[in-house]
Amino acid sequence: MDFLNSLAVTLISAIILGTIYGLMSLGLTLIYGIGNIFNFAHGAFFIWGAYLTWFFTTKLHINMLLAIILALLLLFLFGLIWERLALKPKRQNFVNIVTIGLGLMMIMDGMAHYCFDPTIKALPPIIAGNVNLFFVTRSMNEIVNFFVALAILIVLWLFFAKTRTGMAIRAVSEDNIGASIIGIGIDKIYTLSFGIGVALTGLSGVLLAPQVYISTAAGGDALLKAIIIVILGGLGSVKGSMYAAIILGIMESAISMYVGMFWVLPSWFFIMLIILAIRPRGLYGTR
Amino acid sequence: MVHDDAAKNIRYIRFFVVGTIIALFIGFPFVCPSPYILHILILCIIWSIVASAWNLILGYAGIVSFGQLAFFIIGAYTVGIMHKYFDVSPWIGMILAGIFPAIVGFCLGCVCLRLRGIYVLLITLALQEIVPVFIKWQTSYTGGAVGFTDMPALSIGSYSFGMNAVPYYFTALIIAAILGFIIYKVIKSSIGLAFVALRDSEDFAKSLGVNEYKYKVLVFVISAFITGIMGSVYGLYIGFAAPSLCGWEYVIILLVAVFLGGEGRFPGAIIGTFFIISANELLQGTSELREVALGVTIIAVVYLLPGGLIGVISKLGGKITGSLLGSRA
Numbered sequence A: 001m002d003f004l005n006s007l008a009v010t011l012i013s014a015i016i017l018g019t020i021y022g023l024m025s026l027g028l029t030l031i032y033g034i035g036n037i038f039n040f041a042h043g044a045f046f047i048w049g050a051y052l053t054w055f056f057t058t059k060l061h062i063n064m065l066l067a068i069i070l071a072l073l074l075l076f077l078f079g080l081i082w083e084r085l086a087l088k089p090k091r092q093n094f095v096n097i098v099t100i101g102l103g104l105m106m107i108m109d110g111m112a113h114y115c116f117d118p119t120i121k122a123l124p125p126i127i128a129g130n131v132n133l134f135f136v137t138r139s140m141n142e143i144v145n146f147f148v149a150l151a152i153l154i155v156l157w158l159f160f161a162k163t164r165t166g167m168a169i170r171a172v173s174e175d176n177i178g179a180s181i182i183g184i185g186i187d188k189i190y191t192l193s194f195g196i197g198v199a200l201t202g203l204s205g206v207l208l209a210p211q212v213y214i215s216t217a218a219g220g221d222a223l224l225k226a227i228i229i230v231i232l233g234g235l236g237s238v239k240g241s242m243y244a245a246i247i248l249g250i251m252e253s254a255i256s257m258y259v260g261m262f263w264v265l266p267s268w269f270f271i272m273l274i275i276l277a278i279r280p281r282g283l284y285g286t287r
Numbered sequence B: 001m002v003h004d005d006a007a008k009n010i011r012y013i014r015f016f017v018v019g020t021i022i023a024l025f026i027g028f029p030f031v032c033p034s035p036y037i038l039h040i041l042i043l044c045i046i047w048s049i050v051a052s053a054w055n056l057i058l059g060y061a062g063i064v065s066f067g068q069l070a071f072f073i074i075g076a077y078t079v080g081i082m083h084k085y086f087d088v089s090p091w092i093g094m095i096l097a098g099i100f101p102a103i104v105g106f107c108l109g110c111v112c113l114r115l116r117g118i119y120v121l122l123i124t125l126a127l128q129e130i131v132p133v134f135i136k137w138q139t140s141y142t143g144g145a146v147g148f149t150d151m152p153a154l155s156i157g158s159y160s161f162g163m164n165a166v167p168y169y170f171t172a173l174i175i176a177a178i179l180g181f182i183i184y185k186v187i188k189s190s191i192g193l194a195f196v197a198l199r200d201s202e203d204f205a206k207s208l209g210v211n212e213y214k215y216k217v218l219v220f221v222i223s224a225f226i227t228g229i230m231g232s233v234y235g236l237y238i239g240f241a242a243p244s245l246c247g248w249e250y251v252i253i254l255l256v257a258v259f260l261g262g263e264g265r266f267p268g269a270i271i272g273t274f275f276i277i278s279a280n281e282l283l284q285g286t287s288e289l290r291e292v293a294l295g296v297t298i299i300a301v302v303y304l305l306p307g308g309l310i311g312v313i314s315k316l317g318g319k320i321t322g323s324l325l326g327s328r329a
Helices: A001-034 A043-060 A063-090 A094-115 A140-164 A164-174 A177-180 A186-214 A216-232 A240-256 A261-278 B001-030 B035-060 B068-086 B091-113 B117-137 B165-186 B192-199 B202-208 B212-238 B247-263 B267-284 B287-304 B308-325
Strands: A130-133 A138-139
Touching: A001 A043, A001 A138, A001 A164, A001 A186, A001 A216, A001 A240, A001 B192, A043 A063, A043 A094, A043 A186, A043 A216, A063 A094, A063 B287, A063 B308, A094 A216, A094 B117, A094 B247, A094 B287, A130 A140, A138 A140, A138 B202, A138 B267, A140 A186, A164 A177, A164 A186, A177 A186, A177 B308, A186 A216, A216 A240, A216 A261, A216 B117, A240 A261, A261 B091, A261 B117, B001 B068, B001 B165, B035 B068, B035 B165, B035 B212, B035 B247, B035 B267, B068 B091, B068 B117, B068 B212, B068 B247, B091 B212, B165 B192, B165 B212, B192 B202, B192 B212, B192 B247, B202 B212, B247 B267, B267 B287, B267 B308
Parallel strands: none
Antiparallel strands: A130 A138
């Protein structure tokens, strides 16, 4: 019974961690998959989503759901403007894109410190309380996140498979020249997809805020983990990064259960190197 | 022959400029003994070589690596740990501090330099984030998150450097001059030529037998070696090494230095470093806004100065100055 018990604990925390990491990497992989833009400010957008929601709920006393929508809308608009003004002229130059992203990250982190003093903030979970799953008690928020993540994936899939805009985005990501020949405005698509990606990153920050707490350090952590997930899954492949998130979630919960918490990040790193040595484009990467 | 005369003149001018700069650097501590200014100058010297080593792989070899500070910090810790636990003289420790990062760079380079740019970027970035984790973990050896405080004091014979900045200044200057010369020689050598060939016409260069992978690994290792040594000099001078050295702040300072000076132009990174380190020191104390200012600076440099300061200087000074400074090999 003891073994079964620990197995159940491991499996459940693996699923929960997999959900967290899947959410963390979604925005990054989407932006890269469509526009070939590596969003260095990923971690910054992640915490800004949470910071804005925190600000709206605790300082302006807006309803939680409304606050989230407002925060995501702001991030979306900022993403549109930023892509148009700063990224578009340098889109061809990979090093410049990375550098501009790094600059934006510094600005956003500094502004976060400046606007919301550097103490760690906590966001109340959307649904409070605990649930008892088999042998383990987990917080309700983690379960909610699992279903919200599923819902996001379904909505995204519907968006990309069924709507005209979604299909246009897929066309651009597969062949931007071909797409522009058949009359798709690729500049608009790039801008839109950057905005969507940024808003999704912010949403994941809001959802995970009760678990990771809000600070710029959490943003750096999210960036690093998202990077490893995205490399492992194959850059730009949403499916790949979801699988990678689950694999890494299982690894993390097993390793922290049986070996020790410290080994989690190094083991991720070595797994990443091994996978890249065998499959240079990650599990599902095409480019 | 007019052409020969011009070449001779340029050589004289170059000789004169380099000589003046060397004389200024040697004479400076005697003219201005202010310890604060010397401190900034030592930092500038150290970071300028690190920036040049980064520029070597970023600007010349086209390796988009963000792991430079990992090598720097490994170097700083190596010299301290080697002295504390194995009783190695810090002078020999400095060479070891170059060799260890070079080994790490070799292992990493063999895995990742065949991959596309974005993967190299992400893997080296992950290295830079992993190294502090290891340091914080091995608390008994490295001092953990607090930092390593048992750095040895440098000494020659019975003369200990102690807290005096002047001997450290000359040590840093001599080592930086040697390493800077190595970087210059690498750029001018067949390795540098191979990268020029690869940049100008990749397919043709490869068809002539230029082995891109081999040269990339080689230059990556050289860069790691140089950075590691500079890391040990930094550690010995500050007397302290901490995992926070791997932070974004230093990454972006170095990146500003590289871009401000001119990506892929040799003395550019040195000039850029002197600008940004001095500016950064002047802005100490306004921490959040300094972060914002650094971010704004890097974006502004990317947009407003695509060729860097070297580009501006060569444009202003015309051909002669251009051939002096803008030696884009």
